[in-house]
Every structure is written in C-alpha cells, then in structure tokens.
Amino acid sequence: MKFLILNGPNLNMLGVREPGIYGTVDYEGMVNFVKEGCAAIGVETEFYQSNHEGSLVDAIQSALGLYDGIVINPGAYTHTSIAILDALKAVALPAAEVHISDVTKREPFRQISYAGMACQVHVIGQGIAGYVQAAAQLKAQIEQQ
Numbered sequence: 782m783k784f785l786i787l788n789g790p791n792l793n794m795l796g797v798r799e800p801g802i803y804g805t806v807d808y809e810g811m812v813n814f815v816k817e818g819c820a821a822i823g824v825e826t827e828f829y830q831s832n833h834e835g836s837l838v839d840a841i842q843s844a845l846g847l848y849d850g851i852v853i854n855p856g857a858y859t860h861t862s863i864a865i866l867d868a869l870k871a872v873a874l875p876a877a878e879v880h881i882s883d884v885t886k887r888e889p890f891r892q893i894s895y896a897g898m899a900c901q902v903h904v905i906g907q908g909i910a911g912y913v914q915a916a917a918q919l920k921a922q923i924e925q926q
C-alpha cells in the first residue's frame with residue numbers, strides 16, 4: 782500500500798514555526814519519523830510540501846493511479862480552499878486529514894475544514910504522530926472495503 786503524504790503552506794517551517802503549537806521537530810525530521818512509522822505498518826510513503834494552493838491541487842490530481850490513498854495536512858488552506866476539496870473529490874482516492882495542533886480548540890476561523898469534507902479519516906491534535914495514526918486508520922479502512 783502506498784500513500785502520498787501532502788503538506789501545505791508553512792509546514793516546511795516545522796521546528797521553527799511556533800514550536801509551542803507545532804513542536805520542535807523540523808520538516809525533514811517529521812518526514813523521517815512518518816516514513817519509518819508508516820513502513821512499520823506496511824505503508825510505503827512519498828512526501829510533497831508546497832506553499833502554493835495550485836501546486837497542491839496539481840499534486841492531488843497527479844496522485845490518481847499512483848497511490849492507494851492521500852494523507853493531507855493542508856495547513857491554512859484547510860480553512861479556505863474549495864479548490865483542494867474539489868481536487869480530493871475529483872480523484873476520489875481514500876483520504877485522511879491531519880492537523881498537528883488541536884484546531885478544534887483554536888481560533889473561530891480554524892473551525893471549518895473544507896478539505897476534511899472529502900476525507901474519511903480525521904486525526905487532529907496528535908502532533909506529528911498524527912500522520913502515522915492517520916495512515917494506519919486509512920489503511921484499515923481500505924482493507925475493510
């Protein structure tokens with residue numbers, strides 16, 4: 782099983798960016814942690830990060846036929862991007878939404894998730910471990926089908 786792990790804007794700043802909220806592990810450290818955690822549960826991973834909405838849409842479209850599922854943390858585009866929602870719906874791949882922080886306990890503008898409307902799995906506020914938890918839950922759902 783092979784998943785595309787997508788990260789949106791400012792997630793390349795992990796480790797530097799508001800460490801009290803997002804932790805002290807940098808993007809590369811997160812990638813290594815998630816890659817290893819997923820390998821341990823039998824999931825192969827490829828990673829892509831972009832600060833640009835259209836690039837994320839392109840990556841989602843390109844995933845069709847190449848991956849069994851998508852694990853996505855769209856960053857701030859979570860709360861604004863109907864284009865990312867539509868791309869996820871267009872490819873209709875099994876998808877999981879991840880947020881490192883607990884967005885449910887943050888500002889009102891973080892309370893809507895467009896991308897999440899196209900996701901079968903939601904892991905919120907579990908730090909970077911959430912990516913592995915999301916991959917595990919998505920894998921289990923795919924295997925049940």
Ligand code: DQA
Pocket residue numbers: 790791792854855856857858859879880881882883884891
């Ligand atoms: C985030 C939460 C978003 O609200 C924020 O804009 C991010 C990161 C998270 O992982 O907790 O960039 O998706």
